[in-house]
Amino acid sequence: MKSRLLFLVFLVAFLATNVAFGETFNVTNLEEFQDALTIAESNGEDDIINVAEGTYNINITSPLNYSTNDGDSGHTLTIQGAGVDKTILEGGRLRIDTDEDWNGGDRGADVTIEGMTFKNRRGYIHGTHINVKIKECTFSTGGGIEVRLDSGTITVTNNIFSGNSSVWGGGITTYLRSEGTITITNNIFSGNSAKDYTNPLNGYGGGVLAHLWLGTITITNNIFSGNSADHGGGVSVYLTSGTLTITNNTFSGNLASQDGGGVWARSYYDSATLNIYNNIFFDNTANAGDDLHIGCDCNGNHIGSIINLYNNNFSGNADFDTGQSEDLFINETDNYSHGGNIQENPLFVDAENGDFHLQSTSPCIDTGTNDAPYLPDTDKDGKPRIIDGNGDDIATVDMGPYEFGDICEGDFDGDSDVDGSDLATFAADFGRTDCSGDCEGDFDNDGDVDGSDLAVFAADFGRTDCPVCE
Numbered sequence: 001m002k003s004r005l006l007f008l009v010f011l012v013a014f015l016a017t018n019v020a021f022g023e024t025f026n027v028t029n030l031e032e033f034q035d036a037l038t039i040a041e042s043n044g045e046d047d048i049i050n051v052a053e054g055t056y057n058i059n060i061t062s063p064l065n066y067s068t069n070d071g072d073s074g075h076t077l078t079i080q081g082a083g084v085d086k087t088i089l090e091g092g093r094l095r096i097d098t099d100e101d102w103n104g105g106d107r108g109a110d111v112t113i114e115g116m117t118f119k120n121r122r123g124y125i126h127g128t129h130i131n132v133k134i135k136e137c138t139f140s141t142g143g144g145i146e147v148r149l150d151s152g153t154i155t156v157t158n159n160i161f162s163g164n165s166s167v168w169g170g171g172i173t174t175y176l177r178s179e180g181t182i183t184i185t186n187n188i189f190s191g192n193s194a195k196d197y198t199n200p201l202n203g204y205g206g207g208v209l210a211h212l213w214l215g216t217i218t219i220t221n222n223i224f225s226g227n228s229a230d231h232g233g234g235v236s237v238y239l240t241s242g243t244l245t246i247t248n249n250t251f252s253g254n255l256a257s258q259d260g261g262g263v264w265a266r267s268y269y270d271s272a273t274l275n276i277y278n279n280i281f282f283d284n285t286a287n288a289g290d291d292l293h294i295g296c297d298c299n300g301n302h303i304g305s306i307i308n309l310y311n312n313n314f315s316g317n318a319d320f321d322t323g324q325s326e327d328l329f330i331n332e333t334d335n336y337s338h339g340g341n342i343q344e345n346p347l348f349v350d351a352e353n354g355d356f357h358l359q360s361t362s363p364c365i366d367t368g369t370n371d372a373p374y375l376p377d378t379d380k381d382g383k384p385r386i387i388d389g390n391g392d393d394i395a396t397v398d399m400g401p402y403e404f405g406d407i408c409e410g411d412f413d414g415d416s417d418v419d420g421s422d423l424a425t426f427a428a429d430f431g432r433t434d435c436s437g438d439c440e441g442d443f444d445n446d447g448d449v450d451g452s453d454l455a456v457f458a459a460d461f462g463r464t465d466c467p468v469c470e
Contacts, residue, residue: 189222
């Protein structure tokens, strides 16, 4: 009996040790990194690879590789660095392939990459039906990254893509050949290019190329500046059927040698819907459609897709009634509707140096529409998305990714001042260490209400000019 008990204790310890190893890897060099990827291919676990701070110089001929077909189906792979400025992969490729031969291999094998910098090479993720998340990374002076799936979801959040180049999707290519969802939110795309030097008309999407057969593409709270391509200097989208929504972005100084300096969009079937709301298009150039170029009759039946163009700011040469002009070109307008669009200098704080916040006199303040589809709750800085920025006591969303206005963190009751009633609310929370989203005074979201939160509240206390929020 005693020997049997000892055996069971040993067995439990052995299994626990192996599960822990299979789930989490802490790597500090390229050899350990590749070993972790190789084990994760077939260990049947939800794997996390923590990549320590440092610069990892990857050999161009020996990329980091995760490649499987059926061996790890349904499990997750998370690769996370120590921070975008701390973990740097340079020179070679990180290649993740969960379905080598497109035969439906590792379905549901979700992939997450976060908290690291990729330099001087293009990353690659390929799979069948998986969910891919790329968040809080930087891709610079290389080829960005390509995500190519049969179906699933692609979510790209809080990244920076700068100085990358490729034939398609200089910053990122997001490709779903059947159905799914593509979401691109809170990113910066600057100085990327898409160019095919063997075919000068074949470069699509300087910042982003998004391709989807059926489903939804949502692009919100992003900045696209100084990108270039043959088609779609900032963004190039191809949608067969489904919904494209572009809400609260800024497109500035992008260039297309052919069409769509800011955005180039194509929809195949007239059942597709294109929603363009609350964006700033300014100083983009192209041969046709400097700011926006939409082709919505690719099936040739002379019936256009549904196009909703509301509360955007264009560069100055857009005819919103006809939809066919220098800055705005839509080839089929029978299902096109518009309203609330303007054409003025948006008055950025310092566009030349990448600051696309709005000056206090910007015409884009409080001129968006609160009814925009997929309107985010917060702006790119994390501030409330709908506030009264012009002092008329009406909370209206701004155009572009940044909301204008100095928010009062301590105005809990929303009465435009921070006074005794707000102090009582804060005092009721002060000292708590068990916050899980229910402490109003936990301004830094670290799970407690302490001295750092008190400093934030004290800075606002006594203010009587807090903007109205919806």
